[in-house]
Amino acid sequence: MSLSRAKSRKRQRLYLIGAALLAAGGAAALGLTAFRDSVVFFFSPTELAEQSPMDPDRRLRIGGLVEEGSLQKLENGSTVTFTVTDMQHDVQVSYTGILPDLFREGQGVVAEGHMNPKGQFVAQEVLAKHDENYMPREVADALKKSGHWEEIEKQNAKNMRN
Amino acid sequence: MTDFFEMGGYAGYVWSSYGLTTIALLVLLMVSLRGLKKSRRDLAHLETLLKSRRPRRKKAPVRQP
Amino acid sequence: MHRFAKPSVFLRLASAVMPWAVGITVLTLAVGLYLALVASPADYQQGDTVRIMYIHVPAAWMGLFCYVGMAICGAMSLIWKHPLADIAARATAPIGATFTALCLITGSLWGEPMWGTWWVWDARLTSMLILLFLYLGYMALVNAFDDPERGSKAGSALALVGVINVPIVKFSVDWWNTLHQPASVARMGGPSIDPSMLWPLFLIAIGFTGYYVIVLILRIRLELNERRIRALQLSGIGEDAPGSVQPVYNPEQAGAGE
Structure with a gap:
């Protein structure tokens, strides 16, 4: 009697x-879900294009792949420009400072700054x-030679769009 | 051999990762071992007192709080 | 189930497991560290910093694994009032907290040279930091009450609510965009890590699990002893302590020898 009572209380607690x-x-x-937008760490170029024109005072992050062949060093020596792409839209980025070791063309990048009136991301x-x-x-x-590399690159571009 | 220590120029990051992990895990192990030893000493002491006071009684209930 | 929850049975089982746990831990960590630091190749992009992964990732797994274990023990202590379940939860918390802290620290040491930052508030890093705070909160809570039973009730409740954070940590990299890369091992289509790099990862993960078992057993024994001490003190033993008495053989610890 008391044993079964104890048992039912345990079940109740469960x-x-x-x-x-x-x-x-x-x-x-x-x-x-409600705060989804504030949890998002960066915007893709596509999302940015949907929201343009951007308020130049708003600080935000953009992310994507550095387009192959787009990295350029300006004359002053420390400013670089490059294009961030998610294979659908592009954003021009200019940056003055030291780039991280892993910064490469064709690799992912996240930049924090603001859009200037010319549509360039500073x-x-x-x-x-x-x-x-x-x-x-x-x-x-070996992967590059066998042609499997493009699958990885496509996947990376997709990951960036999210 | 120097390659091994230099870690391709990232020695500071790689070795401090491994060093900190080793230290943290050893410290936790030591603290746990020491606490266990101390608890054994304290318990043995109390058990002696218990025996000298109530020699005929069996062990006191262990865990029921 | 209930049979193993008896401390005497646990102590006997733990004594049988201990030498195996020590052996496996020492062996896997020795081979794992050799592979991680010497025999495994550098990454094609990240060079030698990839070696940080071999402790960062197993530490992250252990942080999550310990938390789930702690929450399950907390639930068992709430539902069935198993004293041993509560003790196991309390013993797990500092181990899980250590691994979580190590995951965050090694991640930081990896992020600085590769990403270019020690820390960002993205979903993965933030949820992992919350995991650490949950551990710390649990440890503070269970010790905040004079009555250990009330402490373990409050702690178990916190541990259970916090378990929601575990899938958030795991899937944060899929649900939101983050600076942290997506999963490399437990993912659709198999691991995206070269086999030569998976071996040190798994060996160190096994070693960390063995370490967890060892320290868990030590801390459960410690907690069992302390409860017995508290029970004896409550019954009035030791209040009139005449100073030092020679320690004698203690039958309570017969199963707890090293």
Whole structure:
């Protein structure tokens, strides 16, 4: 008698905790969906194009791949310009400062700054975003030779669009 | 051998990662071992007192709070 | 289930497991570290900084794994009032917190040379920092009450609510865009890490798990002893302590020898 009472109380606690967890999980999911835009770390060039013209005072981050062949050094020596692309839209970026070691053409990048009236993004900070692939140099070379490299690049561009 | 220590120019980052991990894990291990030893000493001391006071009683309940 | 929850049974089981745990931990960490630091190749992009991954990623796994373990033990202690479940949850917290902190620190040491920053507030890094705060909050909470049972109730509740953060950490890189790269190992289509780099990763992960088992057993023994001490003190033993008494063989610890 008392044993079965204890058992049903345990079951009650189990259900109660399960229900509480579900409720908390639901609340978290709702909250995170509502604040989705503020959780987003950067905008892709496509998202930026949808919102243009941008308020020049608004600080924001843009992310994408550095377009191959777009990196240029200006005459003063420390300012660079490059194009950030998600393969659908492009944004011109200018930046004065030291680039991270992993900054490469064809690789991911996240820049923080603002749009100037000419539609160029003036970056105060440039961060490199690398992909989830890790391999020795020989393997990378072999992939490039066999033509599988483009799959990886396509995937990276897709990841950037998110 | 120098390649091994230089880590391609990233020695500071790589070695401090491994160093800090080693230190943190060793410290946690040591703290746990020391605490265990101290608790054993304290417990043995109390058990002696218990025995000398109530020699016929069996062990006191262990865990039910 | 209930049989293993008895401290005497646990202590006997733990003594049997301990030598194996020590052996596996030492062996996997020795081989793992050799592979991680010497025998594995540098990454084609990141060079030798990729070696930080071999502790960063296993530490992250352990941080999440320990948290899930802690929350399950917390639930068991709330529902079935298992004293051992509560003790296991309390013993897990500092281990999980250490691994989470190490994940954040090594991540920072990796992010600075590669990304160009020590820290950003993206979804992955922020949710991992919240994980650390959940551990710290749990540890503060269970020790904040004079009555250990009330402390463990409050702590278990926090641990359970916080478990929502675990899938957020894992999927943050898929749900939102982040500076942190997507998953490399547990992902659709298999790992995107070369096999020569996966071996040190897995070996060190096994080593960390072994380390967790060792320290968990030590800390559970410690906590069991302290509860017994508290029970004895509450029953009035030791209040009139006549100073130093020679320690004697203690049957309570017969199963707890090293």
